[in-house]
Amino acid sequence: MWEYTDKVKDFFLHPKNVGEIENADAVGEVGSIICGDALKLFLKVDKETGKIIDAKFQTFGCASAIASSSVLTELIKGKTIDEALKVTNKDIAEFLGGLPDEKMHCSVMGREALEAAIANYKGEALPAHEEGKLVCKCFDVTEEKIRKVAIENHLTTVDDITNFTKAGGGCGECKPDIEAILRNIWSLKPPEKPPKPKKLTNLHKIALIQEIIENEIRPGLQADNGDVELIDIDGNKVMVALRGMCTGCVMADVTIKGMQNKLRELVSEDIVVEAYQ
Amino acid sequence: MSAIYLDNNATTRIAPEVLEEMMPYLSDMYGNPSSMHTFGGQLHRRIEEARAKVASLINAEPEEIIFTSCGTESDNTAIMSAVESLPRKKHVITTRVEHPAVLNFCQHLARKGYRVTYLPVNNQGQLDTNVLLKEIDEDTAVVSIMFANNETGVIFPVKEILEILKERGILFHTDAVQAVGKIPIDVKNLPVDMLTLSGHKIHAPKGVGALYVRKGTRFNPYIIGGHQEKGRRAGTENVASIIALGRASELAARNLSEEIKYLSALRDRLEDTLLKCCPDVRVNGDRNSRLPNTTNISFEYVEGEAILLRLNEYEICASSGSACTSGSLEPSHVLRAMGVPYTAVHGSIRFSLSRYNTEAEIDRVIEVMPLIIRELRLLSPYGREKIVCPPE
Numbered sequence: 233m234w235e236y237t238d239k240v241k242d243f244f245l246h247p248k249n250v251g252e253i254e255n256a257d258a259v260g261e262v263g264s265i266i267c268g269d270a271l272k273l274f275l276k277v278d279k280e281t282g283k284i285i286d287a288k289f290q291t292f293g294c295a296s297a298i299a300s301s302s303v304l305t306e307l308i309k310g311k312t313i314d315e316a317l318k319v320t321n322k323d324i325a326e327f328l329g330g331l332p333d334e335k336m337h338c339s340v341m342g343r344e345a346l347e348a349a350i351a352n353y354k355g356e357a358l359p360a361h362e363e364g365k366l367v368c369k370c371f372d373v374t375e376e377k378i379r380k381v382a383i384e385n386h387l388t389t390v391d392d393i394t395n396f397t398k399a400g401g402g403c404g405e406c407k408p409d410i411e412a413i414l415r416n417i418w419s420l421k422p423p424e425k426p427p428k429p430k431k432l433t434n435l436h437k438i439a440l441i442q443e444i445i446e447n448e449i450r451p452g453l454q455a456d457n458g459d460v461e462l463i464d465i466d467g468n469k470v471m472v473a474l475r476g477m478c479t480g481c482v483m484a485d486v487t488i489k490g491m492q493n494k495l496r497e498l499v500s501e502d503i504v505v506e507a508y509q
Numbered sequence: 510m511s512a513i514y515l516d517n518n519a520t521t522r523i524a525p526e527v528l529e530e531m532m533p534y535l536s537d538m539y540g541n542p543s544s545m546h547t548f549g550g551q552l553h554r555r556i557e558e559a560r561a562k563v564a565s566l567i568n569a570e571p572e573e574i575i576f577t578s579c580g581t582e583s584d585n586t587a588i589m590s591a592v593e594s595l596p597r598k599k600h601v602i603t604t605r606v607e608h609p610a611v612l613n614f615c616q617h618l619a620r621k622g623y624r625v626t627y628l629p630v631n632n633q634g635q636l637d638t639n640v641l642l643k644e645i646d647e648d649t650a651v652v653s654i655m656f657a658n659n660e661t662g663v664i665f666p667v668k669e670i671l672e673i674l675k676e677r678g679i680l681f682h683t684d685a686v687q688a689v690g691k692i693p694i695d696v697k698n699l700p701v702d703m704l705t706l707s708g709h710k711i712h713a714p715k716g717v718g719a720l721y722v723r724k725g726t727r728f729n730p731y732i733i734g735g736h737q738e739k740g741r742r743a744g745t746e747n748v749a750s751i752i753a754l755g756r757a758s759e760l761a762a763r764n765l766s767e768e769i770k771y772l773s774a775l776r777d778r779l780e781d782t783l784l785k786c787c788p789d790v791r792v793n794g795d796r797n798s799r800l801p802n803t804t805n806i807s808f809e810y811v812e813g814e815a816i817l818l819r820l821n822e823y824e825i826c827a828s829s830g831s832a833c834t835s836g837s838l839e840p841s842h843v844l845r846a847m848g849v850p851y852t853a854v855h856g857s858i859r860f861s862l863s864r865y866n867t868e869a870e871i872d873r874v875i876e877v878m879p880l881i882i883r884e885l886r887l888l889s890p891y892g893r894e895k896i897v898c899p900p901e
Binding site: 234241244245247250251261265266268269270271272290291292293294295297298371394398401402450451454455457459461475476477 | 605612616619620624625626627810811812813814815818819822831832833838839840851852855887888889890891
């Protein structure tokens with residue numbers, strides 16, 4: 233059970249500013265029904281003063297998502313566009329008397345909808361995802377968003393990032409990437425990597441591959457009910473069979489590729505991993 | 510008005526008869542059944558009486574029942590015992606929709622080097638036994654498949670599974686925590702090797718369970734220590750709760766056929782009415798093979814936690830498979846394994862009934878639920894054209 237403040241409960245049970253604005257001057261839409269929460273924000277702006285004279289919302293999501301959306305509309309009403317842009321996810325959370333850690337992403341969603349609406353008002357296109365910048369594929373979170381939220385909220389751990397942006401909360405494959413981004417932001421030193429062995433005998437190579445699959449690859453797959461079995465090693469060709477939930481998984485190719493990258497990094501650049509048929 | 514409790518697959522209230530029966534053993538009769546003096550030693554007989562009652566609920570022999578601390582302990586013990594008694598076999602089969610007590614234990618075994626196969630289910634939550642047939646091999650030590658699913662109530666084809674496993678030297682364990690006391694189970698008819706049951710799902714207190722182990726099945730204890738339970742489960746007996754489980758089993762056995770009729774009628778009325786008066790609603794799970802007390806319904810365009818908290822305002826207790834209620838960002842593994850679309854998983858609500866629910870309570874839910882769904886859909890950016898949901 234979530235420990236919500238009375239304020240969250242109140243804004244959830246009696247949300248203010250629900251609905252659409254006809255002929256809205258700006259609309260901002262973030263999230264998706266697949267991800268589990270989505271917010272559509274409507275603004276009416278006075279052309280002369282630049283003030284937001286009305287704000288309404290529609291939200292698909294849990295109690296804290298609905299409460300955060302409603303609070304956002306309350307916070308920005310009467311403000312000019314520039315003033316409204318200063319409203320942060322922290323302001324939303326503080327107004328509500330705090331949110332459970334795992335629910336901070338609801339306040340971030342509010343802030344994002346606001347940015348989207350204001351960009352829409354100014355006729356700017358939202359920065360589209362650049363190729364390669366998408367970090368969390370499960371929840372569609374970009375590196376840019378992770379950086380921004382981390383800096384604004386002084387986040388230093390992967391768990392924090394997951395709480396605030398959901399990134400890393402699905403398959404978990406992007407957690408090392410998130411960690412790297414955090415290290416980069418706060419200029420922390422990466423953990424010492426074991427040096428790559430220089431010259432390997434076949435015997436050593438096989439032993440090393442077995443060890444890495446056992447200790448570094450299988451635990452991650454098993455955490456998702458999957459598994460992998462090493463079938464054979466022929467020179468640089470490593471044949472594996474995916475097991476458990478990995479069998480027939482749409483992400484099987486990605487999993488194999490990830491394994492290959494890991495083995496290339498730790499054993500030899502020439503390793504090729506193939507799925508055993 | 511007190512709470513309308515429709516979350517009986519999570520836990521149940523202690524039956525008044527059960528509470529009355531166990532109370533003396535929490536106060537005056539606090540002895541240790543292993544003691545030589547009468548004060549403690551006399552309790553031994555009460556435990557054996559309880560054992561006979563639990564056995565009788567599933568038509569087992571008393572000596573085939575081992576008392577444990579909970580369903581999870583029984584599940585862990587059963588699977589561990591099976592793999593330890595077949596040390597050369599390194600393959601375990603289970604399903605994708607098991608309770609974490611089985612699922613996470615199998616993952617634990619996988620980390621220890623066992624090969625684990627997770628059988629899929631179809632969109633009705635039903636197991637295809639042909640897949641099981643394909644997956645078993647010489648290396649398979651144990652198959653652990655639940656009797657009925659906790660989230661959807663779908664009942665699994667244990668009879669067919671046993672046909673497949675017959676005479677192959679593979680042990681079969683079933684987690685029957687949700688099924689025992691809700692549907693008839695006869696281990697003489699359905700010769701499973703091991704079966705898990707739990708006290709607090711059948712109106713006994715939390716902290717007591719049992720494991721049925723068929724006579725002649727090799728067994729290795731999981732908790733090692735004293736001689737209790739004939740050396741099969743060490744630790745001083747939880748006397749009061751064991752006596753409570755005995756009484757609860759007796760009550761369940763006595764009322765079973767009437768309860769099935771009563772609960773399925775109540776459940777069907779709740780389900781049919783909600784389906785009729787809310788558009789874009791679906792039932793998750795095979796309606797033709799389900800526990801009589803369970804319904805899992807998805808309300809599109811709205812999120813489960815929001816529904817639960819609105820229900821909470823009316824003191825109606827249910828549960829949801831949505832991500833926001835799972836403690837992680839991932840929604841129900843059961844509904845996802847069934848291929849229920851994410852949109853429907855997020856808005857899934859489970860109502861699970863017990864003998865203590867009344868017609869009036871169901872009427873109240875039928876009255877309130879459409880209003881809640883309508884209100885939340887008015888808040889939602891989706892499904893705008895379909896929000897009409899007036900209760901008749």
